[in-house]
Structures are given as C-alpha cells and as structure tokens.
Amino acid sequence: MKMHYYLKEWRLDMAKHHMFVLNTIRRTIRFAYTSACNKATHKLARAHHARVNLQERQVTWLGLHAFHSVLSRKPQAYARLLKMLSFQLSLPRYRHLRKRFRGVVAEGLSTVTLLCF
Numbered sequence: 001m002k003m004h005y006y007l008k009e010w011r012l013d014m015a016k017h018h019m020f021v022l023n024t025i026r027r028t029i030r031f032a033y034t035s036a037c038n039k040a041t042h043k044l045a046r047a048h049h050a051r052v053n054l055q056e057r058q059v060t061w062l063g064l065h066a067f068h069s070v071l072s073r074k075p076q077a078y079a080r081l082l083k084m085l086s087f088q089l090s091l092p093r094y095r096h097l098r099k100r101f102r103g104v105v106a107e108g109l110s111t112v113t114l115l116c117f
Contacts, residue, residue, distance in 0.1 A: 022085070067085060
C-alpha cells in the first residue's frame with residue numbers, strides 16, 4: 001500500500017514507467033530476502049541457534065503475489081504492471097509454489113479485503 005501512495009504522490013505515469021516500478025518491486029523483494037538471511041547470521045541469532053530456512057524463489061513468489069494482490073485493488077491505475085506481475089507468477093518455476101503456499105495466501109488475502117485505499 002505504501003508503494004501505491006508513493007506512486008500517487010509522485011504522479012508517475014504508469015503507462016510509461018511500468019518497468020521502473022516492476023524493477024523496484026523486484027529489488028524490494030530481493031532486499032527483504034537478503035535482510036532476513038543477514039539477520040539470521042547476526043551474533044544474537046547465532047547465540048539462540050536461530051535458523052532461517054528461506055529459498056529465494058519462495059520469497060520472490062510470495063512478494064510478487066503480495067504486490068499483485070494489493071495493486072489489483074486499483075486495476076485501472078496498474079493495468080500493465082498487473083499484467084507483467086501475472087506473467088511472472090505464471091512462470092513454470094513458480095507453479096509448485098502456488099499449491100504449497102495456498103493456505104498462507106488465503107490467510108493473507110483475508111486481511112487485504114479489509115484494506116480500503
């Protein structure tokens with residue numbers, strides 16, 4: 001939702017700059033993955049035997065799905081971007097993740113329906 005407000009505030013022409021936004025989404029997801037992995041190697045995490053069992057592909061799919069779910073609340077504003085996110089989510093490398101994370105996605109979507117922006 002923050003990205004929606006940032007884009008609205010910047011008055012960014014989504015028809016021209018949809019690739020910029022898609023790359024920003026990808027970088028945001030990659031940062032979240034890297035940050036989680038780095039926190040698992042922190043001294044405090046090691047002292048408590050913390051483990052992070054994340055695969056980049058899983059985090060990427062969940063992130064793409066989350067952005068798609070939120071931005072699809074404004075389909076007129078993000079038509080090209082949503083089409084590109086849908087294509088990314090439909091790639092064969094992510095197909096098995098849709099089934100695996102069905103419960104997580106359903107739980108997350110239940111809170112998205114409460115959002116109004």
